Amino acid sequence: MFFIAVSWLYIFLASALVGLFIQQKLKLPFQALVIQCLGWFGIALLASIYALFFPLNGIFHLVLLSFVFVSGFIYKKEFLKLIQDLWKLFKHLKIGFKVFIGIISVLILAKCASAPYILDNESYYIQTIKWLNEHGFVKGLANLHLFLGQTSGWHILQAAFNFDFLYANFNDLSGYCLLWGNLYSVKLLNDYFKNPRQKSLLFFAAFPLLNVFYFSFIAAPSPDIPVYVISWYVFYLVFTHFEQISPKLLISICLLIYFLIFIKLTNAFLLLLPLFFFVQNFKRHQPVIPLFLISGVSTLVIICLKNIMVTGVPLYPISLFGSLFSFDYVLPAELQKFYYHTTQAFAYKLSPNQYAELNAWQLFWHWLSLPKLHGFFNKFVIVLSAVTPLFITKIAKIELKKSSWFLYIIGIFQLIILGLTSPQYRFFLSIIFLFISLISLYFLQHKKLISSLMVLSLIGVMIHTFFSFSLNSFTNNPFATQSSSFQLKQIVFPHKNSRYSFDYEHLFLDNLDYHSPKKNDFFWNTGDGPLPTVNKDQIHYFKDNFRYIPQQRGKDLKEGFYSKKLPVE
Incomplete structure (x- = not known):
């Protein structure tokens, strides 16, 4: 700290x-x-x-x-x-x-x-x-x-x-x-x-x-x-x-x-x-x-x-x-x-x-019915999109109504764009927060309510910071099921940049000299490994399925990398 x-x-x-x-x-x-x-x-x-x-x-x-x-x-x-x-x-x-x-x-x-x-x-x-x-x-x-x-x-x-x-x-x-x-x-x-x-x-x-x-x-x-x-x-x-x-x-x-x-x-x-x-x-x-x-x-x-x-x-x-x-x-x-x-x-x-086998309507219902945190935010943004106009109409000053409608339309436009490309909830959270802001103009007008909610938010943050707990109710990702908590030894020295302590094996593939984390099941994992680090499973996947392997452009890493096309076996 x-x-x-x-x-x-x-x-x-x-x-x-x-x-x-x-x-x-x-x-x-x-x-x-x-x-x-x-x-x-x-x-x-x-x-x-x-x-x-x-x-x-x-x-x-x-x-x-x-x-x-x-x-x-x-x-x-x-x-x-x-x-x-x-x-x-x-x-x-x-x-x-x-x-x-x-x-x-x-x-x-x-x-x-x-x-x-x-x-x-x-x-x-x-x-x-x-x-x-x-x-x-x-x-x-x-x-x-x-x-x-x-x-x-x-x-x-x-x-x-x-x-x-x-x-x-x-x-x-x-x-x-x-x-x-x-x-x-x-x-x-x-x-x-x-x-x-x-x-x-x-x-x-x-x-x-x-x-x-x-x-x-x-x-x-x-x-x-x-x-x-x-x-x-x-x-x-x-x-x-x-x-x-x-x-x-x-x-x-x-x-x-x-x-x-x-x-x-x-x-x-x-x-x-x-x-x-x-x-x-x-x-x-x-x-x-x-x-x-x-x-x-x-x-x-x-x-x-x-x-x-x-x-x-x-x-x-x-x-x-x-x-x-x-x-x-x-x-x-x-x-x-x-x-x-x-x-x-x-x-x-x-x-x-x-993904390729489903039509737009099937994708939408599948997206809406996703479990846990993803499904919650997906349903939440639909509900917010529907109810926010009701609260905009209740804002007293007409100038606030104009700006509110303008921002609401901008938010809906972005949601449509994301829906057609990659509707991950992290990408549209800023729009969720925009709609929450507009609704706040109606709901959060009482000082005691604001003060009480701020106290509750502090309590929630304290629990989040000082206690580690299971997140199985929020995610199915096996690599994100346990939160992290603050330790007394971190008062002066912060935790290292990676959550994990992997050992790395030194490997070679033609002229590629790289490190791969040992004993991990996360396909994209690199952690805090020495440069260059890439999971060997990832290397083998692209080699077997696309016939490409990464190669160094020279002896110095600064010279970069290219993908070498392998002949079909």
């Missing part, structure tokens, strides 16, 4: 000063959460450009520190104002909210220090970050492990902030992000308690009540947490400024959306929000259109460059435009299709063959 807290102080300093640089240059609204997010985005883009050529190691931090020192010298007054604003924010909180922030901060640190729970952490989070730290972007890395081709912007940022050259157990950026989400939501609730007539402040009221759910994600660098936090804030800005959104605020929203797209390409639908405002009031927003286009194109170029580097496909896992490139390390089309179809089928808990 202590080491994580210290690392967060540095992350705050670097993010704040880089964020201030962007905010001041673009003359955007001065708001602490926006400045932090802009700082994360700026550092992630800088790290991405750097990783095209070099590893994200200690030398990168010298580059980043140089930029931070220069920004600190130039924007000293603005930084002090930011600190003063945060102190005033905390100082003016009611005592109950101060206690809540204090407790939730300690609990977030404790959960981050405990063993990570998310299975994706063991399949590709750790390895993605380790590759970035040791080699930067590696050509054709997806040929070694399909998941390594995703390389989320959040993992690039985590690689920039995990200080592997100093200590091996920092992978807690998602917890830091969640802390900011709680701080801002409590600030808005505090404002509502002072002025209950401002119903729009309740849009963020449900955020701290869902901490029990978020806590499953924060011990690993899950890209889902920043998506939930930042998208909720974007929706809030649109909700509260729907009638009179300023050009500068619109650019802030655009940059936050670009960051979300950089984290997960599935967030591209959020571009509908700024596009609506540009079309609605073109004359007012015309002056910032060049900035909107330049920042958007720049983000897209960096996304494509890192994807081309790692997979040979610019919009991986989407195969669009993939045929334009003929690098020797391009992920073969057969493997791209396998990954895409497997991902689609996984949303329905089916094999690709089973």
Whole structure:
């Protein structure tokens, strides 16, 4: 816990000063959460450009520190104002909210220090970050492990902030992000308690009540947490400024959306929000259109460059435009299709063959009848989609109704898109939270109710943090049936980045020199193994079924990998 807290102080300093640089240059609204997010985005883009050529190691931090020192010298007054604003924010909180922030901060640190729970952490989070730290972007890395081709912007940022050259157990950026989400939501609730007539402040009221759910994600660098936090804030800005959104605020929203797209390409639908405002009031927003286009194109170029580097496909896992490139390390089309179809089928808990045999109506009913957590959220989003309009009609102020209907339509559009592609509940949770936010405007108007629910959420988070319990009632996944709990020895030293302690065997396949975890049944497992690590079962599967094996492009791992086609036996 202590080491994580210290690392967060540095992350705050670097993010704040880089964020201030962007905010001041673009003359955007001065708001602490926006400045932090802009700082994360700026550092992630800088790290991405750097990783095209070099590893994200200690030398990168010298580059980043140089930029931070220069920004600190130039924007000293603005930084002090930011600190003063945060102190005033905390100082003016009611005592109950101060206690809540204090407790939730300690609990977030404790959960981050405990063993990570998310299975994706063991399949590709750790390895993605380790590759970035040791080699930067590696050509054709997806040929070694399909998941390594995703390389989320959040993992690039985590690689920039995990200080592997100093200590091996920092992978807690998602917890830091969640802390900011709680701080801002409590600030808005505090404002509502002072002025209950401002119903729009309740849009963020449900955020701290869902901490029990978020806590499953924060011990690993899950890209889902920043998506939930930042998208909720974007929706809030649109909700509260729907009638009179300023050009500068619109650019802030655009940059936050670009960051979300950089984290997960599935967030591209959020571009509908700024596009609506540009079309609605073109004359007012015309002056910032060049900035909107330049920042958007720049983000897209960096996304494509890192994807081309790692997979040979610019919009991986989407195969669009993939045929334009003929690098020797391009992920073969057969493997791209396998990954895409497997991902689609996984949303329905089916094999690709089973998925292909069902029509759209059968798939929908199968999806709706899935057991446990998946089935719950699938049914829940359908119910929310049906009942949310009923509560929108009950919102008193007409301006809130307009913004509510607009956001509701955007949410339904995204659900339709996901339903036609990959309706995994993690992908549409941000829309569930949007609908919950709209319903909160009607339900959470009483101070005592809000206070009581916040106390209950804290109790739930405490249980989640300090006790380990079976999750058989929530999942059928044999690798995710037991939660992790905080241990006293983690007060200073956090748990290692992997939940497991695997032994690894050193294997060779032609010129591929790799490590495979022993005694594990998880097909995609890599854990915290030495580079390169890939499960030998996975190697044999693609060899037997597709006649492809990964090979090194040279003696140095930095030269990358390609898929070698074997002759038919």
